[in-house]
Amino acid sequence: MNVMAPAQAFSTKKSAPVVQVCGLSRRYGKGPVILDHLDLEIGAGEFIALLGRSGSGKSTLLRTLAGLDPVTEGTVTRPKEVAVVFQESRLLPWKRVWQNVLLGMGPDAVCEVDAHKVLQEVGLSHRVAAWPLTLSGGEAQRAALARALVRNPSFLMLDEPFAALDALTRIRMQQLVARLWEKHKSAVLLVTHDVDEALMLADRVVVLEAGRIHTDISVPLERPRRHANPVFEDLRRILLSALGVTPE
Amino acid sequence: MIRKIMEYSSRYFSLILLVVIWQGVCSAGLISPHVLASPFAVVHTAETLVRDGTLPKNLLVSLVRAASGLSLAVIIGVVLALISGLSRMGEEVVDGPMQIFRTLPALALVPLFILWFGIGETPKILLVAFGSAFPIYLNLHKGIRGVDVRLLEMGKTLGLSHSRLVRDIILPSALPDFIVGLRFAVGISWLMLVVAEQVNAESGIGHMMMDAEDFLRTDVILVGLAVYGFLGLMSDQIVRYVERFFLIWSLDRNREIS
Numbered sequence: 001m002n003v004m005a006p007a008q009a010f011s012t013k014k015s016a017p018v019v020q021v022c023g024l025s026r027r028y029g030k031g032p033v034i035l036d037h038l039d040l041e042i043g044a045g046e047f048i049a050l051l052g053r054s055g056s057g058k059s060t061l062l063r064t065l066a067g068l069d070p071v072t073e074g075t076v077t078r079p080k081e082v083a084v085v086f087q088e089s090r091l092l093p094w095k096r097v098w099q100n101v102l103l104g105m106g107p108d109a110v111c112e113v114d115a116h117k118v119l120q121e122v123g124l125s126h127r128v129a130a131w132p133l134t135l136s137g138g139e140a141q142r143a144a145l146a147r148a149l150v151r152n153p154s155f156l157m158l159d160e161p162f163a164a165l166d167a168l169t170r171i172r173m174q175q176l177v178a179r180l181w182e183k184h185k186s187a188v189l190l191v192t193h194d195v196d197e198a199l200m201l202a203d204r205v206v207v208l209e210a211g212r213i214h215t216d217i218s219v220p221l222e223r224p225r226r227h228a229n230p231v232f233e234d235l236r237r238i239l240l241s242a243l244g245v246t247p248e
Numbered sequence: 249m250i251r252k253i254m255e256y257s258s259r260y261f262s263l264i265l266l267v268v269i270w271q272g273v274c275s276a277g278l279i280s281p282h283v284l285a286s287p288f289a290v291v292h293t294a295e296t297l298v299r300d301g302t303l304p305k306n307l308l309v310s311l312v313r314a315a316s317g318l319s320l321a322v323i324i325g326v327v328l329a330l331i332s333g334l335s336r337m338g339e340e341v342v343d344g345p346m347q348i349f350r351t352l353p354a355l356a357l358v359p360l361f362i363l364w365f366g367i368g369e370t371p372k373i374l375l376v377a378f379g380s381a382f383p384i385y386l387n388l389h390k391g392i393r394g395v396d397v398r399l400l401e402m403g404k405t406l407g408l409s410h411s412r413l414v415r416d417i418i419l420p421s422a423l424p425d426f427i428v429g430l431r432f433a434v435g436i437s438w439l440m441l442v443v444a445e446q447v448n449a450e451s452g453i454g455h456m457m458m459d460a461e462d463f464l465r466t467d468v469i470l471v472g473l474a475v476y477g478f479l480g481l482m483s484d485q486i487v488r489y490v491e492r493f494f495l496i497w498s499l500d501r502n503r504e505i506s
Contacts, residue, residue, distance in 0.1 A: 104406035
């Protein structure tokens with residue numbers, strides 16, 4: 001229904017980038033290069049999926065953008081309001097769900113009502129006062145998502161957030177993320193192994209290989225997206241071959 | 249229902265049988281009361297000791313000693329564990345000596361403590377404190393050092409300050425280990441108290457028992473033993489309550505609440 005339309009992809013990039021990575025390099029000790037003069041720009045409200053095989057440097061890039069790893073070579077500009085959702089929910093088991101959501105918020109913003117609102121948004125209003133250890137995997141990830149959203153981040157990082165979930169829960173969570181992104185329009189960087197997930201959600205898919213950007217393509221498909229779309233199929237094939245998977 | 253009663257009674261059956269045999273042997277005169285008093289005599293003696301105020305008075309003295317010693321141990325253990333758990337420098341200064349001192353059998357310090365602190369309350373309380381500070385220090389230190397790095401990283405991405413990381417993540421995550429240490433400490437405090445009160449004391453349960461030894465009053469000694477056992481049981485129960493109160497988030501794992 002929609003032909004390759006670069007214009008659409010560029011329209012989101014027109015505004016000044018929220019995240020700017022220039023010549024970022026990183027190696028651990030004398031070991032191999034993890035990131036190799038990497039350049040990446042993420043526009044305001046742009047949804048980028050980052051693919052790559054294990055050891056391609058995805059995690060290091062995300063950790064650097066999250067401020068967990070230092071920048072030793074190159075420059076990284078990122079907004080002040082960032083939030084990260086990890087593969088594990090990383091909720092504090094000794095704080096109730098709503099307290100986890102408000103963790104680290106300034107005293108002016110802190111009230112249970114805010115937590116209620118954002119928990120309702122992620123479909124967790126029935127577990128507001130629950131202890132995290134009583135949550136299911138999907139519920140815990142929803143809580144982690146709420147904790148990220150309550151901060152109104154202009155840049156949201158998702159580090160394989162659905163990898164540990166069962167297939168059905170994963171689809172539901174992908175739909176939730178798509179819906180939330182439509183509403184909040186923050187820039188998103190989604191690190192994933194799943195090509196279909198990347199194509200379902202992202203404006204642009206970046207494939208990392210040996211610390212460099214191997215492929216960088218925009219996804220000119222309207223939302224909600226369908227697997228059956230021929231363009232989707234084409235992009236899927238391109239990305240899989242970029243990841244070293246060739247059709248038999 | 250009947251099976252439950254059967255299960256219950258069979259658990260205590262052997263114990264009851266033992267007491268009955270004990271009473272039988274004593275009543276038949278096979279064992280002299282100077283060797284072992286009969287259960288009936290023990291109960292009777294306990295009643296007398298309560299009536300004339302001997303037992304309550306000595307019990308109070310022992311309780312105060314154990315409580316002060318244990319409180320001191322908690323304060324010392326927690327402060328040292330915080331120092332060595334939260335800073336590298338602190339660990340180098342504190343942990344080495346602690347690891348060496350903990351290999352000393354605390355009871356071997358009795359003669360030294362008597363020389364230093366005389367025979368008043370001080371050496372007894374300090375002996376209890378010395379023995380029970382170690383499990384608290386060791387467990388809390390382990391708990392602080394064993395904090396989940398992933399939770400710390402999460403806290404950093406949320407922009408938590410160092411003091412907030414300590415307060416909201418490191419200390420709560422070390423709490424289960426601290427309570428394990430507290431449990432050990434309570435057990436050790438009674439052990440230290442028994443020895444401290446039997447070596448030199450003018451009051452306390454241990455003194456009451458040593459006094460009874462001079463008069464071959466095995467009934468009084470048995471009452472003292474029962475009291476110690478009861479105290480150990482009660483203090484363990486209290487720690488359990490503390491645990492249930494503070495660790496409710498981990499105990500509720502299997503219970504659905506909303």
